[in-house]
């Protein structure tokens with residue numbers, strides 16, 4: 001079995017818990033789970049979601065069944081087994097400030113960061129997680145860079161220096177030190193696997209931190225197209241990539257600081273893959289409510305080909321946003337258990353490179369997802 005805890009019970013979590021239960025019941029095939037056809041040592045059926053945390057008053061105390069029924073109505077069947085998963089109260093640290101969400105959080109009950117960390121350790125002693133997945137609303141956070149600075153910020157109770165993601169990641173490492181090794185998976189655009197402070201912290205407790213920012217929609221597609229062009233020595237003149245969606249995640253990105261964070265995790269692919277920084281505009285551009293979770297993506301680029309001729313490429317798609325990430329999280333949970341069993345610690349580039357937009361550690365390069373997939377299989381010893 002692999003026990004997983006979820007942080008943030010939003011659209012991705014809804015798709016994850018519902019899709020997972022439906023796969024386990026044999027109702028649907030595991031399409032969208034990248035390694036579903038490979039033998040990696042932990043099956044999808046072994047995944048057990050033991051707890052989920054949120055700070056939205058409309059979610060805390062409700063079951064995952066009730067929340068999913070509200071979201072999906074009659075469009076997707078919601079398994080009754082999800083009645084047993086009740087959403088617990090998380091730490092807020094202003095992560096949804098500026099958004100139309102009324103919050104309830106442990107910040108109201110605990111005065112110090114240290115007390116908040118202890119609260120989560122007690123919680124997780126009950127749930128015994130192997131893997132903790134961070135799926136909160138996008139946050140803007142500064143890196144700590146050194147382990148000393150990170151520890152000092154906790155000791156000095158510098159709450160304003162912490163995002164909720166950083167506090168959860170710190171608490172998970174403390175839990176690992178005292179109870180069991182864990183894998184912390186960060187699929188949101190806040191730097192954790194790209195923060196040397198957190199990588200050192202996880203190394204020191206024989207645990208693993210993976211991240212940052214799940215690579216699902218347009219960005220991996222762009223990365224693979226750029227690799228295609230780079231391999232043929234076609235010179236890319238410019239790239240534009242727009243994203244417009246109507247879910248809460250896109251609404252969050254209308255807050256400039258949060259969008260900046262996303263931009264940082266997305267645009268590193270250009271120079272890393274091409275070897276030069278072709279002018280580019282790659283970022284979520286807007287929120288339009290009627291689009292819902294099915295976002296509109298448009299990609300356009302121009303390149304110079306043999307004999308100086310210019311070609312243009314246009315791609316337009318409408319894609320379901322959250323299920324794409326949920327399918328990848330299924331594998332990240334399984335891989336979490338695999339790497340814990342093998343005794344890895346710190347962060348693991350071969351996993352990050354395939355699953356993340358900004359693969360840690362900090363000096364790591366983004367590579368195309370096609371190349372990253374081959375590297376991932378070699379890392380796992382799969383032919």
Ligand SMILES: NC(=O)c1ccc[n+]([C@@H]2O[C@H](COP(=O)([O-])OP(=O)(O)OC[C@H]3O[C@@H](n4cnc5c(N)ncnc54)[C@H](O)[C@@H]3O)[C@@H](O)[C@H]2O)c1
Pocket residue numbers: 007008009010011012013053054055056059090091092093095096101135136137138139164165187188189213214215216217247248249321322323324325
């Ligand atoms: N394809 C994708 O959907 C995709 C790809 C890459 C990254 N991401 C990232 O994944 C995250 C989740 O996406 P989503 O569509 O589910 O977003 P969402 O807005 O639907 O869900 C986020 C949830 O986190 C909760 N939350 C916020 N702060 C919290 C805190 N401090 N503690 C506990 N819960 C908290 C919110 O109340 C909400 O329920 C986002 O940060 C997004 O940027 C998504």
